[in-house]
Amino acid sequence: LAGIMSDQNLTSVRTKLEELHDIAASLGIKLKEPFMTLSFLTLSVIPELKITDKGLVDVRHSKLIT
Numbered sequence: 001l002a003g004i005m006s007d008q009n010l011t012s013v014r015t016k017l018e019e020l021h022d023i024a025a026s027l028g029i030k031l032k033e034p035f036m037t038l039s040f041l042t043l044s045v046i047p048e049l050k051i052t053d054k055g056l057v058d059v060r061h062s063k064l065i066t
Contacts, residue, residue, distance in 0.1 A: 017035075
């Protein structure tokens, strides 16, 4: 549900997540946990940073960061 829970067993979920990490790495992503990093950007406790189709945005200054 919403990426938090799965009806799959732990082994299946871990395997799929490892595959996603491998794909991210092959695309040049150097973060150890890229999907965990992305999940923080949706938190309402971090109102000054948001992710868009253009990249990471500093909302307070209306400025594209990445």
